[in-house]
Amino acid sequence: MTVRSSVILPLVGLAVLLWSGSGHGETNDREELGKVLHVMPPNGPFWKYGNVVMRRKSKKAGMTPVVFPHWIHRTKYTCRVCHLELEFGMRSGDTGVTRAQYLAGKYCGVCHDGKIAFSVLDGDPSKCEKCHMKDTRALEERFEKFAEKLPAASFGNGIDWAKALRDGQIAPFNSIRAERSVMQFPDKLKVPLKLGTTSPRSDVTFSHEDHFAELDCSSCHPDIFKIKREGTEFFSMKNNIYGNYCGACHMRVAFPMNDCRRCHAKMSGSSGY
Amino acid sequence: MRKIFFVVPILLVVAGIAWAQGGMKKHKPLPYEFGTVTINNYSQQAGMPPVVFDHWVHRQYYTCRLCHVDVGFGMIAGSTKIRSADNMKGYYCGTCHNGEMVHNKKRIFESCAKEYSREEFKRCVKCHTFEKRAAKEDEFYRFSEKMPSERFGNRINWEAAEEKGLIKPVDYLEGVSSKKSHLKVNPDFAIKTKVEGMPDIIFSHKKHTIWNGCELCHPDIFIGVKKGTSKYSMVDIFDGRYCGVCHEKVAFPQTDCQRCHTKPPQG
């Protein structure tokens, strides 16, 4: 399978399913959901999970697309540093980073300035290829070594990031600007939140604390989750899988949703997919 | 080929349905788009594109109060129902945009016309505009470079800009504003949060009254007379009520949690 078709197939599958599913009231049956999960990227190799390929601006400039691995960056910085402080969008293509912006010290240029991290500013053309990757083999090899020391998980990067953070195996910065302190985490939210499902066996325990360790309140509220509890008319597994709600992160960067029991802790082993 | 014209709108509608359900990150307005209001009560009937009003252009020169109290503009987009006749009589936009008033040694262009000639059309499209405005965008970035920066909204800290004397918003217009005595400002107070352990909000009357006066917020936006009688939560504010009337669309948005939740909880 060529690279291109491996990208297009899941997209077509998703488009078809989205088409057939939305607008009508009917819910997808489990079998169909299973199919979605199989065509979605998380089942790919560990090193590829969370890699964002930035094509649009690169293509215009005649450059090889940028391959951005989330996994390298998230050991050093929490999500909120880039997605809040550096203003990277949460959807690929939303930010539209240009070379001019980069050189002006915006976006990637905040760190990749030759001081904190490598830069093209020192005039070495081979540095371009560090992001505009022609060959990703080096990245793959780097991942092998990288993942060795970190706690294992079954999907996504094959790394249990939350555990690594809790146990102090990684200690990412939570802010890039020293003058801004991160808001204190309210005590009340330390109590895990119970999210009911159709069966008590599959109830979800949501930890605000684990999420706040990486994110800011405004990363999720109110765009993704209005604080108001409104029932589950829209907060369905299907909508989550299509990249809404939890799926905004837990499908492409944070651990994917085929890792059922990470959220539905008491679910039995044979879930059907 | 023609099929594309068919398929694309359908796809957009499908995407729209998925979008409307929520649970997704919204598109954040770019710094120069933040605070833009599109006014289209009568424009299209008159064969004109809607008016695109930029708050950032105006708020560097005038206080909120001047337009929203003295000139009489409403706080909800489209609620004022401005007609070109009103402007030409010297009200609403026409209060300043009358071709006579001078600001910063520049004559402020006249608003609206009975009929438009080629010459006048150039003036019309200054406000009635639909296209992406590259010149406006450049102008914004040139302006914002000089201003103290902020993380959200226009990425301009307007409050600090005034403190540093970089902007001097005018609060009085001869013939329009009533002569008022100097405002005695009520002290700042803390608003207790409902969530235990969440930093309390320090509400500064001073910061708000300098730009807004009293009657802009009381009693229309904050009804309660006694402190604490207006019961509202973040849900209401997210829905654009109370603080959310200004803070999201024009004043700094609610994503800037720490701009309000500043007081460390006691005990």
Next chain:
Amino acid sequence: MKAFMQTGRKIKILAMAGCISLFIVMQAAYGAESWRTEFDATCSQATDAMALSVPELQKLIERCVSLQKIIEREEETVRKVYLKRLQMCKKFYIFVLDSKIREQKPQ
């Protein structure tokens, strides 16, 4: 000479016409100004409202009510603009008055 006389007459007539029109305009302006002055005097006290007494506030609200009747007779745009402005200041006085009365009650 005759021509000069004629121009002199013309000037006289023009001056008279000018005076009359000025008078008319002034009167209209003055008439307009009377309620504008009252409006300014009434609503400019919003900044001091917190320091006013209950009877003072009640008086201001009364003045707002009588102003409303006058403004309602004005032409469309003036009516729209000034009724809104008047509403804002009247509602604010009522708001302050309510808070004053409530403050007095428990003590």
